[in-house]
Amino acid sequence: MSSYFSYVGDKLDLRPHCRFDTVVKQAHWDDRLHLWRVTAKGKDGLYKASSRYLILCTVRAPDIFIFLDQ
Secondary structure, three states: OHHHHHHHHHHOOOHHHOOOOOEEEEEEEEOOOOEEEEEEEEOOEEEEEEEOOOOOOOOOOOOOOOOOOO
């Protein structure tokens, strides 16, 4: 999954618009303006932003179990 996101990020030149190693502290949908209001904390401190789209990704799963029903 990680290699897919890296490929898409490079192909569509999305990396400059992404924040990595950041924890979202608050995300609120503004119905009137149709925007996400986000507060996040990263290595540079608190960061506030507004956006039409919000994609959250967590890749710190210690184990992934796949169960196949046979």
